[in-house]
Amino acid sequence: MLNSRFDTIMRRIATVISVSILTLSLTAAFSGVLLSFYYQPTAGGAYHSLEMITNEVEYGWLFRKAHSLAGNIVIVLALIQIVVMFLGRQFRKSWLAAWISGIFLTLSVIGLDWTAMILSWTQDGYWRFNIELGTIQAIPFIGTQLREILTGGAGVSTVTVEHLYTIHSYLLSTVAITLAVVHLATVLYQEKEMYQEAAKFEQQPETESSEVLS
Numbered sequence: 001m002l003n004s005r006f007d008t009i010m011r012r013i014a015t016v017i018s019v020s021i022l023t024l025s026l027t028a029a030f031s032g033v034l035l036s037f038y039y040q041p042t043a044g045g046a047y048h049s050l051e052m053i054t055n056e057v058e059y060g061w062l063f064r065k066a067h068s069l070a071g072n073i074v075i076v077l078a079l080i081q082i083v084v085m086f087l088g089r090q091f092r093k094s095w096l097a098a099w100i101s102g103i104f105l106t107l108s109v110i111g112l113d114w115t116a117m118i119l120s121w122t123q124d125g126y127w128r129f130n131i132e133l134g135t136i137q138a139i140p141f142i143g144t145q146l147r148e149i150l151t152g153g154a155g156v157s158t159v160t161v162e163h164l165y166t167i168h169s170y171l172l173s174t175v176a177i178t179l180a181v182v183h184l185a186t187v188l189y190q191e192k193e194m195y196q197e198a199a200k201f202e203q204q205p206e207t208e209s210s211e212v213l214s
């Protein structure tokens with residue numbers, strides 16, 4: 001009884017978190033599209049265009065803040081969701097589907113944050129990215145190719161910003177939103193399954209007692 005109460009609470013929390021994740025992902029995508037109207041994916045130009053969005057474009061600061069907040073909160077929620085799903089684990093197909101989609105969702109939002117590192121073209125982002133490229137290059141077999149795909153061949157330049165912008169805004173954001181929808185659907189399904197089972201369990205003693213009487 002105590003265990004099923006714990007499971008019910010865990011599943012409810014998982015549903016609330018996945019609704020929040022989807023809402024925040026859509027907010028990030030929407031504000032990202034608004035940023036893209038003025039954003040220039042070039043070395044140097046990226047920094048100036050974001051400064052212009054913040055200081056000159058009407059409500060530009062608001063969309064930038066909304067994008068940053070939604071994008072960062074979604075990472076925190078996705079990590080909490082992994083813990084919640086682990087605590088309420090039940091090795092069934094519906095739980096497994098929610099668990100796997102949750103893990104890939106977390107990876108894709110971490111990827112979104114990582115690819116955004118160079119998009120603002122700040123000193124911090126630039127040097128952090130250069131250091132991390134060194135780590136990427138050290139990956140056996142695929143390291144050098146991966147580095148070339150990200151940078152576009154030579155050093156960190158406009159081509160790098162363009163590549164990471166494409167990965168961030170088209171590829172990973174589409175993957176993250178698709179996974180957020182799949183994750184919510186699977187979490188809702190496992191909650192429905194749990195209620196159906198609980199209803200069946202409650203009906204059982206009545207059926208058994210009526211069988212005994214007849």
Ligand code: HEM
Nearest residue numbers: 025028029032033036068071072112113116119120169173
């Ligand atoms: C699920 C969707 C998305 C998520 C979760 C997301 C997440 C993020 C995060 C975490 C940052 C770093 C913000 C910071 O800490 O300053 C960022 C920056 C950025 N994103 Fe996205 N993003 C998404 C979609 C998009 C789309 C669709 C576009 C453009 C079409 C876009 C364009 C940008 C730009 C230009 C920046 C740099 C802005 C800045 O540094 O203030 N994003 N994004």
